[in-house]
Amino acid sequence: MMKEKRELVSVPGKWDISFNYAAGKTVSHFLAQIRDNGRILGMKCAKCHRVMVPPRSFCERCFVPAEDWVELGDEGVVEAFTIVHDVFEGSPPPPYAIAYVKLDGADTALANFVDGLDLSDISEATQRLKIGARVKVEFASRREGRITDFKYRIIG
Amino acid sequence: MARNVAIVGIGQTNYTTLRNDVTYPELVFEAVTKALSDASMSIDEIEAVVFSLAPTSLVGVDAMERWCIDAVGAKGKPFMRVNTGGATGGSAAQAGYFHIASAFFDTVLVVGAEKQGDTPDTQLILNQIWDPRFERAVALNAINMSSFQAVRHMHKYGTTEQQMAMVSVRDHKNALNNPHAHIRQAVSLEDVLASRVVCWPLKLLDCCPRSSGACAVIMASEGRTRKLMQRPAWIKGIGATTNTYYMGDKMETEMFNDHGDWDELALAAEHAYRMAGISNPAKQIDVAEIYGPFSCLEIAAVEALGFCPKGQGGKFEEQGFFNMTGELPVNPSGGALCSNPIAVTGLVRVAEAALQVTGRAEGRQVNGAKTAVATAIGGSLQFHTAMVISANL
Amino acid sequence: MDRRVAIVGIGQTRYETGKTESLDEIAFEAASKALADAGITRDEVDNVVIAASDQLDGRPISSMTLACPAGGYLKDEVKASDDGTLAVVLACLRLLSGVFHTSLVVSWCKCSEVPTAKVTNLSFDPFFHRDLGLNHINALSFQVNSYLSRYPISEWVPAKIVVKNRANAMGNPYAHLVEEVSLEEVVQSPIVCPPLRQLHLPLECDGACALVLTTRERVRLTTQKPVWISGLGWAMDSYYLGERDLHQLSSVAKAARQAYQRAGIKKPIDEIDVAEINELSAYHEIMAYEALDFCTPGEGYKLVEEGSTELTGKIPVNPSGGALAASPLFAAGLVRIAEAALQVRGDAGERQVTGVRTALAASCYGICAQGSSVFILSQES
Ligand SMILES: [Zn+2]
Secondary structure: OOOOOOOOOOOOOOOOOOOOOOOOOHHHHHHHHHHHHOOEEEOOOOOOOOOOOOOOOHHHHOOOOOEEEEEEOOEEEEEEEEEEEEOOOOOOOOEEEEEEEEEOOOOOOOOEEEEOOOOOOOHHHHOOOOOOOEEEEEEEOOOOOOHEHHHHHEEE | OOOOOEEEEEEOOOEEEEOOOOOHHHHHHHHHHHHHHHOOOOOOOOEEEEEEEEHHOOOOOOOHHHHOOOOOEEOOEEEEEEEOOOOHHHHHHHHHHHHOOOOOOOEEEEEEEEEEEHHOOOOHHHHHOOOOOOOOHOOHHHHHHHHHHHHHHOHOOOOHHHHHHHHHHHHHHHHHOHHHOOOOOOOOHHHHHOOOEEEOOOOOOHHHHOOEEEEEEEEEEEHHOOOOOOOOOEEEEEEEEEEOOOOOOOOOOOOOOOOOOOOHHHHHHHHHHHHOOOOHHHOOOOEEEEEOEEEEHHHHHHHOOOOOOOOOHHHHHHHOOOOOOOOOOEEEOOOOHHHOOOOEEEEEEEHHHHHHOOOHHHOOOOOOOOEEEEEEEEEEOOEEEEEEOOOOO | OOOOOOEEEEEEEEOOOOOOOOOOHHHHHHHHHHHHHHHHHHHHOOOEEOOOHHHOOOOOOOOOHHOOOOOOOOOOOOEOOOOOOOHHHHHHHHHHHHOOOEEEEEEEEEHHHOOHHHHHHHHHHHHHHHHHHOOOOOHHHHHHHHHHHHOOOOOOOHHHHHHHHHHHOOOOOOOOOOOOOHHHHHHHOOEEEOOHHHHHHHOOEEEEEEEEEEEEEEEOHOOOEEEEEEEEEEEEEOOEEEEOOOOHHHHHHHHHHHHHHHHOOOOHHHHEEEEEOOOOOHHHHHHHHHHHOOOOOOOHHHHHHHHHOOOOOOEEEEOOOOHOEEHHHHHHHHHHHHHHHHHHHHOOHHHHHHHHHOOEEEEEEOOOOOEEEEEEEOOOO
């Protein structure tokens, strides 16, 4: 066979599938309360008494339905965090901070962006954003019924 | 009780970002032929196939396993794909084990491949894994998921960025001895600490590369194994635990499973150890292959596996306990920090552990290793598998 | 298999389009119902096997959010892909190994949330087939045309299958399409891809199905009548359609041979009392009769013409209405096992076939039934 230079080809492709994720009754109510009343609700399991947020219509540990809404405080404590300094396709331009916060009255922590911190100096930022730090929920003035309708802000 | 099952053949490609010279099934075929030749078997002797493939969005063809039927010689044969996210390779190995332990088959091929080099941004896909109603909108991905683990471990036990960096230094050093490893370049503690911050506290050199490559493992029943070879690697124990999706559920003050710890892995290991008759893992395990795609995760893993007390993983790392010359070498292969072909990373751990206990690990061999443990991790750090592999039945 | 693994719990949601519950809620509903049906709690389950398609679920690792709703919290849980029935296969292997004792098996699908044909188009390789716009529906016509060129049966034969399955579904409270159709309506329904018409095809919908499986030793711990898995088999065919014998369901034949051998079945038509088949189209039900060895190749139409597979026939097929009446695509095969088990138990209500001792459930999955699994379910001997 003749020796020839073989080229390697890549065929471009993109997965472009739309979804309509049904949020279900429970999460729909939660998102509507955020949008309409600026309230964050948790769901309490009647069996283990955990107050869960994100709320669910059942407790996966006790494996029973859950239906007791509990209003949570608009402050809470940081349980985990990160400061993102790299660019990721589809994510906001860096830097930004994300924290898991246990809102007052909840047993579980809820993730969201942290606002109002100077993230350019990491060691300074981590003096304020740390586990145990208290935060306040700040709602956007125009809300769409999405989790990003609010952010956390470090208090003090 | 379960029939005895051995690993009788192993095939690995080299791991690298791009494999533009082959299609996905061709990549799979490379590992299959290597494993068959390692076991001195023909494809006709394989009775069933388990396919190890995690998100197909990483490889761009949905149900990609179905394209591989001919590459794995499965036409007309029993075939199933197992998919538990990052833990897929560990779960597939266990599914293979059950194919034989159940007495349904005498031989099974467990195989898969990753070709994430075909997609430009793995972390975009690993953002889509989150609940569209909650975490997806908050820009989560697999890296910041691990950052949350790291900061909780640091907070609870005083683990430091330096200790995490030492994990990376050790893995990179070990990978120099592994011809299949993706990253074969030594790094210093200073290099790791000075590398750019990705998701604090994780820096670039605390993170795994995006690897493509394939791995195949052939398993056989005791009867078939005796006819095939002198030095098989026996699967002595298996275990797996699934935890909640919600990372925020693992941040309660008084509870056993904390996102910072890997108590789920401890449960999985406990099951595997019990089957294998291991009561003192730190003494009875000679080498470990741990799926830790981020440095901080290996620290949680060595604690969960019972190699050191909870919270002491960082300190033990500092003391060189897990180095090649230490008491309990971890990741002689360089681990997931130096090669992370996601679909098979867990299977590679099993393969490497089997090579170790049969004395076939060449330049990365741990002297006299007879018993090893291999782990895998997936989802929101929620799927854990453990497998004990030994030279002795 | 000597009756060592039994189905002791069955849970199904209603199969309907546009369910407003979220995916995790549907999985939880089916899992809870199966546990309740078995008369046990999650505490008595030592392992969970789920099966789902990430792409149909719209999440690259769908078990992240679904494993625990399906009962997996702090259990040994694993996910199979390709088809809901493979979760039953894997659960059987796990139980027969002696390592585990009681499995919860769950699968689901929510076709209303996702353009299914677009997803299955992505399962075609990007070099040769994807650009041709193939999907799981239009590819079926290759198969049917190839069958018809060898065995030219009249269009009234598949029409009779549709009429039968739709009528059967009237007795199934879980089927969402409870509406009878006439032969004329079938042959006049819009052409999708010749010769397939709209009414020849499954109606894709939403739903979940769950089973509890346990070993002979543990059966007494449940309150339910055990349905024994006396045989199973599963097999795959080649990927490229051009390499297959499209006129026959080769994977079904291979899987059936394994299942019959394990169950010691020699003459299926005489030994099986009822069958539930995940028919990919009305024509495929006929092709399945042949692959399952209910008759010789090309003779499937006779069973239809004789009425042998009707509710009162010699071997009723799809008393539930089958996939033509309700197909939660990925979970449709698992639903067949659930329905076959209800038949063996005698709990199939209005759709009960009389005197069922042995039932068959068959699933087809992948493009043109690339894969198949077949189960034989039996009463205590
Ligand atoms: Zn509870």
